[in-house]
Amino acid sequence: MDNFIQFSVSDLAAITNHRSGEVKFGERIITIPNDTPALDFISKSDAPFVLFGIPEDVGVKANFGRVGTASAYFSAIKSLANIQHNKFCKGSKIILLGHLDVEKQMKKASLLMANDKEDRKELFKLVEQIDKEVSHLVCAIVKLGKIPIIIGGGHNNAYGNIKGLALGKGKMVNAVNFDAHTDFRIMEGRHSGNGFTYAFEEHFLKKYFVFGLHEGFVSKSVFNTIKSIPETINYNTYEEIEVRKEKDFDTELNVALDYIKNEPFGIELDLDAIPGVYSSAMTNSGFGVDKARQFVHHFGKHKNASYLHICEGAPDLDHSNNNHLTGKLIAYLITDFMKSKTL
Ligand SMILES: N=CN[C@@H](CCC(=O)O)C(=O)O
Numbered sequence: 001m002d003n004f005i006q007f008s009v010s011d012l013a014a015i016t017n018h019r020s021g022e023v024k025f026g027e028r029i030i031t032i033p034n035d036t037p038a039l040d041f042i043s044k045s046d047a048p049f050v051l052f053g054i055p056e057d058v059g060v061k062a063n064f065g066r067v068g069t070a071s072a073y074f075s076a077i078k079s080l081a082n083i084q085h086n087k088f089c090k091g092s093k094i095i096l097l098g099h100l101d102v103e104k105q106m107k108k109a110s111l112l113m114a115n116d117k118e119d120r121k122e123l124f125k126l127v128e129q130i131d132k133e134v135s136h137l138v139c140a141i142v143k144l145g146k147i148p149i150i151i152g153g154g155h156n157n158a159y160g161n162i163k164g165l166a167l168g169k170g171k172m173v174n175a176v177n178f179d180a181h182t183d184f185r186i187m188e189g190r191h192s193g194n195g196f197t198y199a200f201e202e203h204f205l206k207k208y209f210v211f212g213l214h215e216g217f218v219s220k221s222v223f224n225t226i227k228s229i230p231e232t233i234n235y236n237t238y239e240e241i242e243v244r245k246e247k248d249f250d251t252e253l254n255v256a257l258d259y260i261k262n263e264p265f266g267i268e269l270d271l272d273a274i275p276g277v278y279s280s281a282m283t284n285s286g287f288g289v290d291k292a293r294q295f296v297h298h299f300g301k302h303k304n305a306s307y308l309h310i311c312e313g314a315p316d317l318d319h320s321n322n323n324h325l326t327g328k329l330i331a332y333l334i335t336d337f338m339k340s341k342t343l
Pocket of ligand 1: 063065066183192217281
């Protein structure tokens, strides 16, 4: 595979803290042997999940955001490797593929300023290059009958995920998104705020449900767009559920599932919806970690749930001595997803 850096068995050993009498995920997670073509190996493996990372923040920068999402993948796999392999969840169910090589795009982006009109156009182009790689890889994994787990990166990668799933399945697909924002901004060039718009306009996305959006962070024009295409987008808000108690969380999980469940669908989870998690649009109000975990479990257990994407986490923005917590949260969410398919 081009533009890809595989994770090796020795990389895995280096991040696993071994303890006698215990078996950690890192001792059981599957990596691709050096001498074997990755896709051949995946097709022959019994493991249902294939995990890869997208260590970029080009899409966030192009959306005028604060960079830092590039570090989430490495933080996540460090935590994942040290989860206990036991009767609840087994490391051997997951192939840790590695990460997209986005170094070239990251280097170019570091020299560009989002506030400069011409520079921003260059950032859009860099995001498009990443889009191509993401959709290609997701499509290849889906075609092998496996379930991708994608660790971003910015939410721009929703576009590549949806496109890859649609191409892999040969039809339009659906998505559910746990997010404070719709990411349905205008098509001004690719960035982290319009992945779903592009996926919809290019006929990869059929139906889209945004779960728990924050009313104060969606523009009137986006609400008008949503209103004009009710058969395509539906949503509930965090305030309806948790502040005004007009809607019930568990009932809404089912409303959302009913909306998207008839086609293969992607599960998107933007960590900027969860209070206290470091991200470009970090929040101090929103559904807590346990609600996010329930969300992943609820949608993950449906047979049409076809990928999990966790994005926008930015451990690099956390200067405390607890900056491993973003990775730890991602590891919880990954294992909740794995368990939803097996328990
Ligand atoms: N993917 C997130 N997009 C959000 C937040 C952007 C930010 O503030 O960094 C949006 O465009 O509204």
